Amino acid sequence: MTALDHAILWHLYPLTATGAQIRGGRKPGRGVASLSAWLDYLVELGCDTLLLAPIFQSHTHGYDTIDHYRIDDRLGDEEDFGKLVGECRRRGINVLLDGVFNHVAADHPWVDQGLTTGRSWEGHEELAELNHADERVAEAVVAIMNYWLDRGIAGWRLDVAYAVPTAFWAKVTDRVRQTHPDAVFLGEIIHGDYAALLRDGHVDVVTQYELWKALWSSLKDTNMHELAHALGRHNEFLEAGYLNTFVGNHDTDRIASVVGQDQAILAAAILFTLPGVPSIYYGDEQGFEGLRGEGFAADDPVRPPLPDTPAELSPLGARVYEYYQRFIGFRRRHGFLTTAGVEIREVDNARLSYRVARDDDWLDVTVSLPGEFKAIASDGEELSFSL
Numbered sequence: 214m215t216a217l218d219h220a221i222l223w224h225l226y227p228l229t230a231t232g233a234q235i236r237g238g239r240k241p242g243r244g245v246a247s248l249s250a251w252l253d254y255l256v257e258l259g260c261d262t263l264l265l266a267p268i269f270q271s272h273t274h275g276y277d278t279i280d281h282y283r284i285d286d287r288l289g290d291e292e293d294f295g296k297l298v299g300e301c302r303r304r305g306i307n308v309l310l311d312g313v314f315n316h317v318a319a320d321h322p323w324v325d326q327g328l329t330t331g332r333s334w335e336g337h338e339e340l341a342e343l344n345h346a347d348e349r350v351a352e353a354v355v356a357i358m359n360y361w362l363d364r365g366i367a368g369w370r371l372d373v374a375y376a377v378p379t380a381f382w383a384k385v386t387d388r389v390r391q392t393h394p395d396a397v398f399l400g401e402i403i404h405g406d407y408a409a410l411l412r413d414g415h416v417d418v419v420t421q422y423e424l425w426k427a428l429w430s431s432l433k434d435t436n437m438h439e440l441a442h443a444l445g446r447h448n449e450f451l452e453a454g455y456l457n458t459f460v461g462n463h464d465t466d467r468i469a470s471v472v473g474q475d476q477a478i479l480a481a482a483i484l485f486t487l488p489g490v491p492s493i494y495y496g497d498e499q500g501f502e503g504l505r506g507e508g509f510a511a512d513d514p515v516r517p518p519l520p521d522t523p524a525e526l527s528p529l530g531a532r533v534y535e536y537y538q539r540f541i542g543f544r545r546r547h548g549f550l551t552t553a554g555v556e557i558r559e560v561d562n563a564r565l566s567y568r569v570a571r572d573d574d575w576l577d578v579t580v581s582l583p584g585e586f587k588a589i590a591s592d593g594e595e596l597s598f599s600l
Contacts, residue, residue, distance in 0.1 A: 215395075215397075215417070216262075216307060216367065216395070216397055217397065217417060217418055217455050217490050217551070218548065218551050218552065219261065219545075219548055219551070220261060220262045220307070220490050220551075221259060221260045221261060221262065221490075221491050221492070221493070221541060221544070222260060222262040222263075222264045222309070222457075222490070222491070222492035222493065223255045223258065223260040223262070223263055223264065223492070223493050223495060224264040224266070224459075224462055224463070224492045224493065224494045224495060225248070225251075225263065225264065225265055225266065225495045226266040226463050226495070226516045227245055227248065227265050227266060227267075227268050227288060228242070228266070228267075228268075228274065228275055228285065228287060228288065228516075229242075229513075229516040229517065229518055230242075230248070230495060230516075230517075230518060230519045231243045231244060231245065231247055231248065231288065231518070231519070232518045233285075233287035233288065234287070235273050235274050235275075235513075236273050236274075236509070236510060239286070239287055240287070241286065241287045241288070241289075242287060242288070242518075243521065244288055244289035244293050245268060245284065245288040245289050245293050245294050245297055246289055246293040246294070246296045246297050247521070248263075248297055249296065249297055249300040250521065250522045250523070251519070251522075251523060252300055252301060252304055252306060253304070253523075254523040255306065256304055256305075256306070257538070258493070258498060258534070258537060258538060258541065259537075259538060259541030259542060259544075259545060260306075260493065260541070261305065261306060261307065262306065262307040262308075262309060262367070263301060263306055263307070263308050263309070264309045264311075264370060264399075264492060265308065265309065265310055265311060266311050266463055267285075267311045267313060267372075268284055268285055268288055268294065268310065268311075269281050269282075269283060269284065269285060269313075270283040270284070270285050270286065271285060271318065272318055272339070274512070275311075275313075276313050276316075276340075276372065277317070277318040277319075277339055277340055278313050278317050278318055278321065279317075279318050279320070279321055280321075281312075281357045282357065282360060291364075294364075295364065295365075298364065298365040298366065299365075302365060307366075307367035307368070307397075308365070308366045308367055309366065309367060309368050309369060309370055309397065309399060310361055310366050310368075310369055310370070311369075311370045311372055312354075312357070312358065312369040312370065312371055312372060313372045313373075314343065314354050314357075314371065314372070314377070315334065315342070315343060315372060315373045315374075315376050315377050316334035316340040316341060316342050316343060316373075317329070317340070317341055317343065318339065318340065318341070319333070319338065319339050319340060319341045321341065323341075323343070323350075323353070324341050326349075327344075327347075328343060328344055328347055328349055328350050328353070329341040329342055329343055329344055330342045330343070330344045345377055345378050345381040346378075350381075351381060351384050351385055351388075354385050355385055355388045355389055358385070358389045358393075358396070359389060359392055359393065362389070362392075362393045362396055367395075367396070367397055368396045368397030368398055368399065368417075369396070369397070369398055369399070370399045370401065371398060371399065371400045371401060371416065372401055373401055374400035374401050374402055374410060374414070374416065374419070375400075375401065375402040375403060375404065375405040375410065379409055379410055379413040379414035380413070380414075382398075382400065382410070382414035382415060382416055383413060383414055383415040386398050386414070386415045386416060387415060397417050397418070398415075398416040398417050398418075399416070399417065399418050399419070399420070399457060400414060400416040400418070400419045400420070401419075401420050402419045402420055402422070403420070403422050404422070407419050407421070407450045407453065407456070408450060408452075408453035408454075411453040411454035411455075412453055412454070417454065417455055418454065418455035418456065418457050418490050419454070419455075419456060419457060420456075420457045420459070420462075421447065421450070421456040421457060421458050421459075421489060423443050423446055423447070424443050424444070424447050424456075424458055424487075424489075425458075425459055425460065425461075425465070426443070427439045427440045427442070427443030427444075428440060428443075428460060428480050428483060428484070429460065429468055429471050429472055429480060431565075432472045432476045432479065432480060432582065433471060433472050433476075435562055435563055435582050435583075436562055437560050437561065437562060437563065437564060437565040437580070437582070438560055438561075438562065440483075440565060441557045441560040441565055441567075444487070444555050444557060444567060445557065447487070447488070447489075447555060448488075448554055448555050448556070451488055451489075451552075451554060451555075455489070455490050455551070455552075456488070456489040456490065457489065457490050457491075457492055458484055458487060458488075458489035458490065458491050458492070459484070459491065459492045459493070459494065460477070460480045460481060460484055460494075460497060461494045461497050461515075462492070462494045463494065463512065463515065463516055464505075464512060464515075465494075465505070465515065466503070466504045466505055466515065467496070467497065467501055467502050467503040467504070467515055468480055468497060469497070469500050469501065469502050469533075470502040470503055470504050471504075474500050474533065475583070475584050475600040476582075476583065476584065476600075477497070477500065477533070478533060478536045478600060479580065479582075479584055479586060479600065481497075481498075481536065481537055481540055482536075482540055482580075482586045482588075482596070482598075483578075483580060483586075484540075485540040485541060485543065485544045485550075486540075486543075486544070486550065486569060486576060486578050486588050486596070487550070487555060487569065488550055488551065488552065488553045488554065488555055488569060489551065490551060491544075493537070495519065496517065496519075498530075498533060498534050498537040499526060499527075499530030499533055499534055500529070500530050500532075500533035501517065501530070503515040503517065536598075539596070540596070543588075543594070543596045546594065547574070547576060547590055547592075547594075549571040549572070549574040550569055550571075550576065552571060553569045553570055553571035553574070553576075554569070554570060554571065555567055555568070555569050556568045556569075556570070558577075559579075562582075563581060563582040563583075564579070564580065564581045564582070565579070565580045566578065566579045566580075573591065574590075574591050574592075575590070575591045576588055576589070576590045576591070577589050577590075583600070584599060584600030585599050585600075586598055586599075586600075
């Protein structure tokens with residue numbers, strides 16, 4: 214049994230969620246400690262893990278890190294972060310931080326110290342690619358990870374892990390586990406060999422982008438064959454380890470803007486009845502909408518501010534929120550789903566039936582477009598609705 218066997222993540226983008234300015238200036242927001250006002254909401258939703266996008270000192274959006282040991286001054290300082298971690302610990306919430314260890318800001322001290330390759334990251338001149346063949350880089354990353362693990366976090370999301378040699382991740386995670394054996398490592402992989410990153414990189418869980426794409430695309434195009442194919446692949450990937458499943462994150466269009474509010478609810482029902490470690494991108498559980506744009510500010514529409522407290526949310530999101538609570542409660546009562554296997558039973562363009570099973574526990578699910586859902590578990594509990 215590990216923390217991942219029951220984990221449901223709430224994924225938050227702290228800089229913009231707290232109202233900080235990320236381009237054209239550096240106006241602070243409410244600060245990272247203000248997120249404590251959302252922790253009871255997180256628990257009531259049914260989540261137990263808070264996944265934070267970058268919180269370290271950077272120039273703009275957080276992925277251009279200047280100092281991994283300093284909380285971004287738009288979010289406060291280490292004392293403020295410590296208050297948030299303390300409030301999380303009091304509620305039994307794990308905290309994962311986003312570690313950007315593939316690249317750094319072009320004026321990061323590591324550039325002058327010769328720890329980079331001399332190349333920019335994917336043509337972004339403001340980002341310098343780290344030299345992962347340099348032992349000093351591994352030592353620096355291990356030290357950073359241990360520093361924040363010592364301060365109470367549970368683990369790390371590894372940004373663009375697919376672009377870093379798996380041997381580097383294996384070296385780093387193995388060293389960190391010498392002092393923090395229970396640390397969790399979530400590797401971001403958009404394309405590439407999922408199993409290799411799990412097996413050879415020694416990470417615990419990887420992002421399942423293939424399933425994400427198939428989920429929204431199948432609903433949008435009324436083509437459940439695409440989802441059936443992705444679930445076959447999903448079942449193969451599960452043999453290698455844990456998979457982080459999701460219907461949206463900080464780099465994707467909002468599911469409600471892509472398929473509409475009703476089918477976004479249907480997508481969530483499918484998500485929570487499939488094997489994996491699910492994550493919810495903040496606001497999806499309220500039906501937030503937003504489409505990515507073009508250029509440097511492309512992601513801004515999907516990284517919105519939150520109100521000061523959950524009580525100030527629009528009542529328009531209550532319906533979606535209640536469905537999410539229902540789905541998560543059902544999943545909590547059927548914990549075998551995280552590490553189960555999935556088998557397709559029936560598929561045509563508008564209908565998909567699958568079984569999720571482990572040992573003597575099973576769940577039979579039928580999805581009929583545009584909005585019929587029914588799941589029956591081996592213990593007799595049923596989850597069904599019509600939109």
